[in-house]
Amino acid sequence: TKQSLIELLENSQHFKKLYDERYQLILKCEKCGSENLHQEEDVLDTWFSSALWPFGTLGWPEKTQDLDTFYPTSLLITGFDIIFFWVARMIMMGTKFTDNVPFEDVYIHALVRDEKGEKMSKTKGNVIDPLEMAEKYGADALRFTLTALAAQGRDIRLSEKRIEGYKHFSNKIWNASKFVLTNSQNVDIKPVESLNLSLEDKWILTAFEKALEKSSNDLENYRYNDYANTIYDFFWHDYCDWYIELTKERIYKGSQEEKETALSVLNYILRESLKLLHPIMPFITEEIYQYLPIKETEFLAVAPYPEFRQDFVFEKEYRFVEDLKEMIVSIRTVRSDFNIEPTRKLNVRLKPSSKEIEENLKKLANQIKLLIKAEDLTIDPQAAKKDTEVVTVSKLGESFIDLAGILDIQKEIQRQEKLLQEVEKSIKISEGKLSNENFVNKAPPNVVEKEKQLYEELKQKREKILSILSMLKNY
Known part of the structure; x- marks a missing residue:
């Protein structure tokens, strides 16, 4: 039986000798060989010294200038698994020895898991090596991925596909910058305040200020994922997809003044956007910054962070261009829904809902024609639907798309x-x-x-x- 086996082993001198030889740790003095040892009693666990870190690194217990300047700090960033071991003890020691808590806020960052939410381990083979990802996709893409996924209260589900996706964002930043800087050669880039701004110029300036205000608020409240996604949406969609496309008419076919105005605003928004992106993507933004025609500082890293400017907010023009985007998308949707090839030009008539809208549409008629890929574009407040046309409705009015000869x-x-x-x-x-x-x-x-x-x-x-x-x- 089990019990008889235990008794047999306990009474076996051979077993006891074997056990002692293999498993018993006998401590002896290295010098004299004595086993009469006494354990040190003046010992603290490792977290005790860590608890002194906020002020111990600044010269405490001496009254140093560093201690007066940098203590207490504002924010501690840490993981949830050492809240009691480290965070609580720092607060206790800070209160005990300095009569002040060492920090006001504690940001508990997420744990990085695989795309299925499982903990990474070599045994499972689901480990994503950040050094390999940085080598393959760039450190900026990896940094942006982690920031964009760092939602409060949730672990990060990381996959290589996500990193690859944000590599495309890096490419977008580079290509947009290349377009702006290439076209800015031999052009007099002027301060935005001195320009005669168009509708789309006022729209992008307002869109930037809104993105700046939201992203700054997200940053102050440690919503890093919202901060990253706000900048991403503004730069990719507003700046690249819409504003750059809207400026091409003036850059390639406009007067010298129109070209200078468009490129001056493009350069201004690019520079300020690089500042917003720099904390997350320091390498590509610094590289591009060095080629800008107007720089405030030698290096982007020490440039002043953008501050909200009320004088660059034009709500009326912003609202109009947002509604114009809706109208253009509705026309593009017709092309997509009816499977009309992208190269096929359409005949489109716009019926504005007011005189003011009519005048604004006429100002941007060439840009609209380019964006909807129209052969012919008519703006007519008296327009009525023809039998061969389909209609889309938006806030600016109705759009009549002629499908004669295009669709069976x-x-x-x-x-x-x-x-x-x-x-x-x-x-x-x-x-x-x-x-x-x-x-x-x-x-x-x-x-x-x-x-x-x-x-x-x-x-x-x-x-x-x-x-x-x-x-x-x-x-």
Whole structure:
């Protein structure tokens, strides 16, 4: 029995001798060989000295200038696993020896996990080496990825695909800067305050101030992911996708004054955007900054951070261009919905809803024509729908897109009805999964969530197809 085996081993001198030889640690004095040793009692655990760090590094217990200048600090950044070991003890020691807490705020950063939310380990083979990622995609892309995913209260689910995605953002910054700087050669770049600004100039200045105000508030409140995403959305979408495209007409075909104004604003927004991006992406932003025609300091790292400027906020012009974007997107959507090739030019008529809107549309007629890829663009407040046209409605008015000779209506109806059948079949499959208790309760949470998202996307797609079919049948 187990008990008899234990008794046998306990009474075995051979076993005891073997055990002592192999496992018993016998401590002896190195000099005299004595085993009569006494353990040191004047010992503190390692966190005790760490608890003194906020003021111990500044010369305490002496009254030094560093201590007066830098203590207490404003923020401690740490992980949740050492809140008691380190954070609490720093607060206790700071209160005891300096009568002041060592910091006002504690930011508990996220843990980095794999894309499925599992802890990284070599055994699982899901470790992402940051040095390898930096070598492959650039340190800036890696830094931006981690910042963009660092939502408060949530761990970071990191995957190589995400890092690769933000590598594209680095490329976007580089290519946009190259476009601006190449076209700025031999052009007199002037301060924005001295320029005769256009509608789109006032719009981008206002958009930047809004992005600056929001990102600064996010930064002050430690919402680093919101800070990163606000800058990302502004630079990629507002600056690159819209403003650069809107300025091309003036750069390539405008007067000298129009060209100088467009490029001066482009350079100003680029410089200020580099400042916002620099804390996250220091390498690419510093490199580009060195080529700017107007720099405030020798190095971007020591340039003043942008401050909100109320004089660069033009709400009326901002609202108009935002509504214009909606109108342009609605026309582009028609092209996409009806599968019209991107190279095919359209004939479009715009019916503005007011005289002021009509005048503004006429000011930007060439830019609009370029952005919607129109062969002919007419702005007519008296326009009425023709039989060969489809209509889109936006805040600025109605858009009539002529499909004569472009679209075979009956074939398009058949194509859309076929798409509808496929979508409805997929919806039934998804509904079957989500109504199955075994799937909902036993499948991994991320798989169930993904299926729910797919189901919602399919329903939206069905509504979109039904809307298109209704439009075609009323054509």
